[in-house]
Amino acid sequence: MKVQDLTDALLEYIPDADxxxxxxxxxxSAKAHRGQSRRSGEAYISHPLEVANNLVKLKLDATTVAAGLLHDTIEDTLSTPEEIKELFGEEIFQLVDGVTKISQIHFSSHEESQAENYRKMIFAMAQDIRVxxxxxxxxAHNMQTLESLxxxxxxxxxxxxxxxxxxxxNRLGIGWMKTELENGSFRYLYPEEYRTIEEKVAKGKEYRDQYVEKVTSRLVKELGEAEIPGKVAGRPKQFFSIYRKMMDQNISFEDVYDLVGVRVLTESLRDCYSVLGLVHSLWKPIPGKFKDYIAMPKPNMYQSLHTTVIGPRGEKVEVQIRSKEMHKVCEGGIAAHWRYKNKEDDNEKSMDQQLLWVRHLLENQKDLKNPKEFLHAFKVNLFPDAVYVFTPGGDVIALPHNATPVDFAFQVHTDVGYRCQSAKVNGKMVPLRYKLRDGDQVEIITSKDVSPSRDWLxxxxxxxxxxxxxxxxxxxxRARSLSLGKELLEQEIREYGLDPAVEMAGEVFEEAAQACGFNSTDSLLTGIGIGKLSTYHVIEKLIPKEKLEGKEPRDKTLIKLKESQQPESSRNAIKVQCFNENILIRIGKCCHPLPGEPIIGYITRGRGVTVHHIDCPSVGNVINDSERLVGVEWDTGMExxxxxxxxxxxxxxxxxxxxxxxxxxxxxxxxTRANIQQGSHKRAYFDLSIEIHDVEHLNxxxxxxxxxxxxxxxxxxxDFNKNAPIKDRLEALGEKLVQQGKQELSIT
Structure with a gap:
């Protein structure tokens, strides 16, 4: 790299550059670094030149490129801040000084120093993003020369x-630099995985190149015939991206379908959607694999259309479509906005939007006195809704904000999740619902005797x-409900003095299932098991009337409960985990829970789910029958x-x-109901029923x-019962209050 190459490249995008x-x-810089060499043996000046070249790739201004050439002078030479300021002016000095301060940051594991270092980084970004x-x-250049360390x-x-x-x-939208940094890091952090992927990619390169050529040639031909301007090129998937996909989706290298893709660059927004239509007319799109980042840009302002189709050889291929202007932003990110910020208001607004998260964090950092809080806030903004934790072996696992050890276990491997018994975080036992934090080291303890719990959801x-x-x-x-449903129906058939083995066999049983709205007998039995319909209703469809003459059914539960038994509001305002929304729901008369109170559901034979307060004595009576307990929750969005x-x-x-x-x-x-009676000791007793929204309203x-x-x-x-003499209970209470001389109010 020569300095002439820098100036020539700069003049191409800024003709009047200084x-x-x-x-x-x-x-x-050359004089200041004279006699210095890199660990690789090269003259030190080669490094500032490569840094400046990277800045030219970002198409930044002359001031920034000059600061890149000078970025190590204050830290690594005898140059002084005063000298830099005097020779190159305040603006360049501030940039060099800002980079020097960031370079002195070492992201240690100690929380307080780490938080302070992050603060410095955020402050530098907010002051001048060019730093x-x-x-x-x-x-980026240092990562290319790590082999000498x-x-x-x-x-x-x-x-x-x-x-x-x-x-x-990535957060600033600089795609090519993010890719270089990730791949470089991947090579040194996971050398074996890197080499394995490198070998497998090289092994199939010839075949993939031929396939990409076939796809791109067809696209170029069709674009020409449709008179849609566009440039088509292959897009190989990067090594770290392949590795992350394998880890995230728990798949093998061979199952990563988009090892290569195709990118189409066109002229306008309208052309992007025209190309999309053309691609879908050529090859069948895969449902659920289309993403419109043009209409809904990513937080880093990335815009593109992504679609995955079944290509000419019957193989999946991802096609990215964007305009040339969008591509500049995809590759240059915030730098693409920076160079036009004084020329176009729209670009200045876009840049301001990208830096909004930095400014908000800087404004709020005074309130985040706890180092943990600040680290959390920084990571949440840097990795939206993500935390990074470590395996015992030091591998990094990315998880959403508020993720738990159970999330971690499934991220490591599905079988680890299925057998997750307990967890240690930073060497200490924690509950499975513990919310993981950035930097936590997580160890999952497994057992072949455990299985996933509904509570985990x-x-x-x-x-x-x-x-x-x-x-x-x-x-x-489904297996339990099928077994329960079969047991219930068999018992009901026996109540009529009939043989279940005879009545539940052959085409007659299948026809009865279809008549009840189910596509199979197993589905029918499962429906009975979860309370979707009654056994009596099935028997009406299954057994001829003449066989039932003179016999009374044991269970006449209706498919839909009467309004007096179950108000529609209570049916719709409770969600039952892992069950169809049509399942019958009843409020337990033994406890009458209200929205806002903790609840649990119990599968009642043939009658759906009964919802109880978590502390209801009835729940204590059935707690050992855990297979019939189900998770339920209030739908707080309903009035x-x-x-x-x-x-x-x-x-x-x-x-x-x-x-x-x-x-x-x-x-x-x-x-809605009032029963008022006079008692002893000049007491009046009120027994009332009222209409309320939730427990807070009641309070x-x-x-x-x-x-x-x-x-x-x-x-x-x-435990209200309209036939129970509540007066007797209150009379006894009144006597007790009189004996105690109690006049103040108690609320329970």
Missing amino acids: VDIILNAYIY VLIKLADR SEERQRRIARETLEIYAPIA AFVKTPKARSRISNYINAEE TIYQAHIAIVAGDKPGIMATISQAFAECGINI QILEKIRQVDGVIYLERIK
């Missing part, structure tokens, strides 16, 4: 690059973990009405009934009633 400042910076662009250019330093620099600088390049974050758990539980649940039952003890004085009724009216509460009402003069005690009756 090349003198670059020549002067080169001469000064970080120069540092990225510096790191010790293995320990290679791994340290590579890990720092993979965890910090490559993500920053309440806290896992990764799509992979959620889908694997759901699939496992659904398979188990619903529920019945709550309360009992009030008040002084029996004139107007007390009107006063209490007025308090309810002021709250806008509808009293607000109870607090209001508490203020009523004369109210001594009130209680929510969870």
Whole structure:
């Protein structure tokens, strides 16, 4: 690389660039670094030249390129800050000084120093993004010369690059630099995996090149005939991208279908969609494999159309389509906006949008006094919704924000997830719902005697973990429901004095299943097991009427419960995990849970799911029958009405009934049932049913009633039974209150 090459390249995109400042910076840097050499043996000046060349690739201005040539002078030579400022001006000095400060940052494992170093990085980015662009250019060249360093330093620099600088390049939208940094890091962090992928890619190169040529030739021909301007080229998948896909999807190298792809660069936004239509007319698109990043750009402003199709040989091929302007941004990212920021308002707005996350973090960093909080905030912004944790062997695993050890286990391997018994984080045992943090080292303890729990679905974050758990539980649940449904139907048939082996055989049983709306007898039995329909309904379709004459069925449960049994609001406002949305749901009469209270479901034979308060005594009675317990949750997005039952003890004085009724009216509460009786010791007993939205709403009402003069005690009756004599219970309570001389209110 020669300085003349830099100035020539610069003048191509900035014809009136001040090349003198670059020549002067080169001469000064060469003198300052005279006698110095790199560990590779090259003269040190070769490094500033390569850094400046990377900045030219980003098409940055002359000032930035000059600062790139000078970036190591303050740190590694006898040059002083004053001298740089005097010779090259304030702007270049600030850039060089900013890069020097970043270069002095060592991302140690100690939380406080690490947090402070991240703060410095964020501050530099917010002050002038060009400082970080120069540092990225510096790191990109350093990664190309790591072979001359010790293995320990290679791994340290590579890990720092993979965890910090490559993500920053990605967040700023600099695609080519992100790729270089990732592949360089991959080579030194995972040398065996790198060599394996390198060998396999080389082995199939000839075949893939022929295939890409076939695809691109056809596209070029069709674009010409359709008079759509476009440049077509092959796009080989990078080694680290292949490795990450293998890890993320738990697949082998042979299963990575997009080892090569095709990129089409066209002229306009309209042309992009025209090309998309042409591609889909040539080859069949794969459902779910189309992404429109033009309409919905990535956070780093990346825009492109991605589609995967079945190509000419029946093999999958990914096609990326974008305009030439979009491609400039895809490769140059924020640098593409920077060079036009003084010329076009739209580009300045785009750049401001890209840096918004940096500025927000800088503004909020004063409130993040805890180092852990700041590290978390930094990583969340740098890797949106992602955390990076380590395996015991030191491998990095990327997971979404708030991911748990269970997510980690499934990310390592599906079988590890299935057999996950417990977890250690940083050497200490933690609950499986523990939220992992950046830098955590996670160890999963497995056992062949455990299997996925439905409870895991309440806290896992990764799509992979959620889908694997759901699939496992659904398979188990279908098997249990099928067995339960078969048992229930057989019992019902025996109630009629008939033989299940006879009645549940042959085409008649299959026809009955279809008549009930199921495509198979197994589906029918599963439906009975989960409470989707009653055994009586099936028998009506299965057994001729003459066989049933004179016989009474044991179970006449209807498919749809009456409104008096189950208000529609309660059916729709509760979600049952891993079950069809049509499953019957009943609120337990033993506890009458309200939205906002913890609940659990219990599969009732032939009657769907009954929802109980988690502390309901009925749940304690069936806790050992865990196979029939199911996870349920309130649908908080629905506005619903529920019945709550309360009992009030008040002084029996004139107007007390009107006063209490007025308090309810002021709250806008509808009293649906009232039973008021006079008791001993001049007490009045109120047994009321009211309409409320949730438990918080109820608590607000109870607090209001508490203020009523004369109210001594009130209680929510969870195990309400309209036929039970609540007065007796309140009479006993009244006696106790009198004995204790108690007049104040208690709320339970």
